[in-house]
Amino acid sequence: MVATDQDPRIERSRRVILEAALEELGQVGYGALTIESVAARAGVGKSTIYRHWPGKLALVEDAFRTLKAQALVPDSGTLRERVTGFLEQVALLVEESTYSACMPALIEAAERDPLVREFHCDFSAERRAVLVDVLRDAIEAGELSPGADPELLTDALLGPIVMRRLMFYEPFDPKLVPALVDQILPD
Structure with missing residues (x-):
């Protein structure tokens, strides 16, 4: 959602947070998912999450977009x-x-x-x-x-x-x- 710097620490932090959000979503569902629970799972402070995402939905949207959940149609064949x-x-x-x-x-x-x-x-x-x-x-x-x-x-x-x-x-x-x-x- 928010453009990131090229700093590898920031990228690593974002990746860990997004992975934690997906894990939390899969285990407890959207309703029970909180920024606090994602922060705890990711091992970061809530403020780190809020620096990148304004709230839960924006975090989940970005997390979903990281998934390789797009099947591709083969280029050749019948x-x-x-x-x-x-x-x-x-x-x-x-x-x-x-x-x-x-x-x-x-x-x-x-x-x-x-x-x-x-x-x-x-x-x-x-x-x-x-x-x-x-x-x-x-x-x-x-x-x-x-x-x-x-x-x-x-x-x-x-x-x-x-x-x-x-x-x-x-x-x-x-x-x-x-x-x-x-x-x-x-x-």
């Missing part, structure tokens, strides 16, 4: 291969990662706090747009029917992976992704 590669990465991301541990806490907080909801929706939309764009390009290139809905296809492809994690607390085995793609994408 549409089916590229979508499969992307979804396999998504399945791994939501399986066992800091992102996976924090996701339920952020969703719960978004239900109660409109500012958290706005951040969560923006964060999720950025990630969802990657697949929507690939499918939209495939429609334009004639790889999918002109009547295909890239938004609906994206939801159908991502839905089982996210649902299994959030509703059943189970990973979606990346080995099942090709079968999922076969069920959703037309030949």
Whole structure:
């Protein structure tokens, strides 16, 4: 959120604080997360945190943005291969990662706090747009029917992976992704 100096001590301090914020969020949830608890976990004073972030939401936003929670679409291959590669990465991301541990806490907080909801929706939309764009390009290139809905296809492809994690607390085995793609994408 705030631009930092190049001082490696400041960068190290910020990194430790952001990691502590994610750990705390994953363990206690957004509602119970406090600047004090993050400071204690990071081994810094509250004033150090407030020098970089005005409050809890700004800290959590920056912490989430440090996550490698963006699956990438492979550059080459057929549409089916590229979508499969992307979804396999998504399945791994939501399986066992800091992102996976924090996701339920952020969703719960978004239900109660409109500012958290706005951040969560923006964060999720950025990630969802990657697949929507690939499918939209495939429609334009004639790889999918002109009547295909890239938004609906994206939801159908991502839905089982996210649902299994959030509703059943189970990973979606990346080995099942090709079968999922076969069920959703037309030949």
